[in-house]
Amino acid sequence: MTSFASNDDGAGLAAPQRAALASFHAVIPAGGVGTRLWPLSRAGAPKFLHDLTGSGSTLLRATYDRLEPLAHDRMMVVTGVAHKEAVCGQLPEIPDSELVLESEPKDSAAAIGLAAAILFERDPSIIMGSFAADHVISPDGVFQAAVREAILTAAPGEGSDGKIVTIGIAPTHASTGFGYIRTGDPLAVAGAPHAYAVAEFVEKPDQQTADRYLAEGGYSWNAGMFVAPVSLMLKHLAANEPELHAGLTEIAQAWDTPQRAEVTGRIWPNLPKIAIDYAVAEPAAAAGDVAVIPGEFRWDDVGDFAAIGRLNSAKDTDNVTVLGEGARRVFTEDASGVVVTDTKRVIALIGIDDVVIVDTPDALLVTTTAHAQRVKAAVESLKASGDVDVL
Amino acid sequence: MTSFASNDDGAGLAAPQRAALASFHAVIPAGGVGTRLWPLSRAGAPKFLHDLTGSGSTLLRATYDRLEPLAHDRMMVVTGVAHKEAVCGQLPEIPDSELVLESEPKDSAAAIGLAAAILFERDPSIIMGSFAADHVISPDGVFQAAVREAILTAAPGEGSDGKIVTIGIAPTHASTGFGYIRTGDPLAVAGAPHAYAVAEFVEKPDQQTADRYLAEGGYSWNAGMFVAPVSLMLKHLAANEPELHAGLTEIAQAWDTPQRAEVTGRIWPNLPKIAIDYAVAEPAAAAGDVAVIPGEFRWDDVGDFAAIGRLNSAKDTDNVTVLGEGARRVFTEDASGVVVTDTKRVIALIGIDDVVIVDTPDALLVTTTAHAQRVKAAVESLKASGDVDVL
Incomplete structure (x- = not known):
């Protein structure tokens, strides 16, 4: 796995692509109780803290290990303050600066937006990738190849702010449990032969609509995985949720300073709750700023x-x-x-x-x-x- | 229930019948793990120590309470030494002299035979009744009426040693899990209008035979309940298992003396293991000494x-x-x-x-x-x- 990553990690690519890959920073939102997995998964021991595949690794640890060959030590985890000890137990290598603790849940736009804002303060050219802590994916190499194409597709170029790139999952059945991504035209991206424009995101369909999506083709499941320049993420967040953007920016500016706790404690509780899909992904798709890379790996959100x-x-x-x-x-x-x-x-x-x-x-x-x-x-x-x- | 028993307890009967009822002594063998009820029932907490009907009483306590109106304080329990504390907890009224503790299980002929031998030493005219501690029976009044008929049928008379009287259960289906009693001719017993001779005991049948028994009629289930003069029990035991009879008699003679522990500890471990069916019931039936009273109550041995x-x-x-x-x-x-x-x-x-x-x-x-x-x-x-x- 590591050798696969090393061989591919920019070898044979032009300088801008190598720079894009090197700018990658992984963000892992670790939240969600997994109610349908009760009584195994519960408030005090949510899904991501369990080994649900018999692999010997918790889902969180496996997610971290899957991203590490791409991000090296540029890994950030966003989780509830109640899970700090358990997360650090799973990921002893993670420094305090990369562990974003939510004093209370504020939905995904705040969680992922704060990660984006902190990374932007450190280096506005970072390309972030956000991947839930509680999905099962295999094989890792196929996943990593898709993320590499996503990074190259996301990278800003001359006269371009880059793209928000989602990784779509090929439907295995007409599920009504997932939102769908309608694929648009292929994009011409160097090093990313499978990049397509996203025509639109569509909500969880009824059964008849899901059947139609599967029959027509051109739809993939939205697994909530995306890769994007932090600058582009924040541009759309600022446009759609200015209050949230302002609050997150204020916290981010204090993050790597002694004022972190004070500023976070003052601002976080008052932030609006909204999903990243509404705050960023859907309006960005409408603006033509979203692309998709098909994920050819096996994926399961272990919903039950x-x-x-x-x-x-x-x-x-x-x-x-x-x-x-x-x-x-x-x-x-x-x-x-x-x-x-x-x-x-x-x-x-x-x-x-x-x-x-x-x-x-x-x-x-x-x-x-x-x-x-x-x-x-x-x-x-x-x-x-x-x-x-x-x- | 108590008033029913009081009203019936000898009222309207002749002196010999009243004497027979007054000589009744109940014996409750409390053994058997109930393997098919694992993990509820187990070596340390066998079936008879559980409330399996939601009545609030363990099966042992319910058995005791069902017999108490007939036997008053003439109640004996035979159980394993490991269950002494639990049995005393269930039956705090039972005196030490009426609690027969087996240091190791020796099958039913030794357990019931020892009770018979102890009672015989105290009073050779006692009529004993043996009833397992882990069966469910209702209503109590119907059961008690059957036991009263059994006592009157068991009672020795002029020129008669009396009878060993089993209480047969009317089959509700063609079970292969129970032995059967083949009913013979009606007996003319004062106060016991339902007494019949027993033609023979038959072992657990195969399905075809069980079907035939049910179709033909005249067969009842052997639930292991019987009422008999202790003298007649011991006569058959002595004839069929002289070594066992001699050992039990020696223990019984020491029972109500300070030598109980020494004699029991010396003899009990060496006694032969045999079921009461083979040691007493079947040979007694062959000798024409067994009768049956049909049990019209609801009965279940709670086998699973x-x-x-x-x-x-x-x-x-x-x-x-x-x-x-x-x-x-x-x-x-x-x-x-x-x-x-x-x-x-x-x-x-x-x-x-x-x-x-x-x-x-x-x-x-x-x-x-x-x-x-x-x-x-x-x-x-x-x-x-x-x-x-x-x-």
Whole structure:
């Protein structure tokens, strides 16, 4: 992986391209509880802090390792202050200056915008790439090749502010769970033969529309991954959300100074909450400033336990996948599905197919992969009944 | 129930019948782990120590309470020494002299035979009744009426040693899991209009034979309940198992003396292991000494978790029965079955019908009522793998 990256990292490219790749800075927003993965994922231990693939790495650590060959030590993580210790435990190499802690969640435009603003203060020519901490991607080399094309496509040139470049995922089915990207004309970018203009972003469709997208072609899933010059990000943010832009800029100017805590504490709580899609991506697409690189890698946002079943090949007899360090002994007979255990209990599973068992010290979930999406309803019910300590 | 018993307890009967009822002494063998109810029932907490009906009483306590109106304080319990504390906790009124503790299990002939021998030493005219501690019976009044008929049928008379009287259960289906009693001719017993001779005991049949028994009629299930003069019990035991009879007699003679512990410790470990069916019941039936009273009450030996589902009407939405004091909150959606919990965990159950979930601190079982009999295989596998601490 590292040698693949080294061989490709600018070799054979002209100076402007090499400079673009060298200016890359990865940003990892690590947020989102992952309600449909309760009781494994929960407020105190969100999805990105779990190993959901049996790889031995948490999703956060795997995301970091996947980006490190591209960004080297230019890695920033944005997360909630409650997760500081867990994130530092996963990423002991990350310096304090690259760990952006949110005292309260302010949605993605504030999180990613602050990263952009801090990087802009340090060096306005930085090209940032933002990648969620809780997606599963493989193989890393294919992902990295797509990001390299995205960086080269994003790079400003003569008379150009560059592009905001998203990496689109080829739909494997007519999902109604994702927003879509409608691809436009191919772009002529040196070193990025797969770059296309983005015609528009479209919201999560109904089933009929999703079916049509899949049949027509030319649509890819919006996985929230994008690469862009920080200057272009901030230009669109300033145009669409001036108040947010001003606040983030004030925090960013204090970030690498002793005033960081005071300024952040004063401004952050009052920032508007808005998604980066509305604050930047959609208006930028309308302005013709967004491009897409098709991602030919395997991608999964691990939205529910059915995904965990798909992502893990069974390691036991009877097609039961067992995940979790807690597993002591799992006896299965005529069963299939996923068992995730955080306890040291013996588990016996007999005669149920496609089962999902999540065994934690204070909560137990038993369902099937077909019902995996309905875990959210259980969480909402528990919230309503006041059982918030297990959420 | 008590008033029913009082009204019936000898009122309107002749002196010999009243004497027979007054000589009754109940014996409760409390043994058997109940492997198919693992992990709820286990070596350290066998079936009889659990409330499996949601009544608030353990099966042992319910058995005691069902017999108490007939036997008053003439109640004896035979159990393993390991269960002494738990049994005394359930039955604080039981005196030390009525608690027979086995240092090691020696099968039912030794357990019930020792009770018979001890009672015989105290009073050779006692009529004993032996009733397992882990069956579910209702209503109590119907059971008590059957036991009264059994006592009157068992009572010795002029020129008669009396009878060993079993209480037969009318088959509700063609079960291959029970032995059967073939009913013979009606007997003319004062106060016991439902007494019949027993033609023979037959072993657990294959399915075809069980179907025939049900179709033909005249067969009832052998639930191991019997009432008999202790003298007649011991006569058959002496004839069939003289070594066992001699050993039990020696222990019994020391029982109510300071030598109890010494004599028991010396003799008990060397006694032969044999079931009461082979040592007494079957040879006594062949000798024409066995009668049967049909039990018209509802009876269940709670052989597996399917039985627990049958015995408990659902108390929650979605037809899920929740048992166990541990239950904190059980969320169910589109589910049915049984949840037994010994922990304080929140449980969410979504989209599985006829499920069985047994949630204990060190072991978790997830199966369906259709697979309930196969829990035994899980226990055997755990035993083979050395996980005996959870068995």
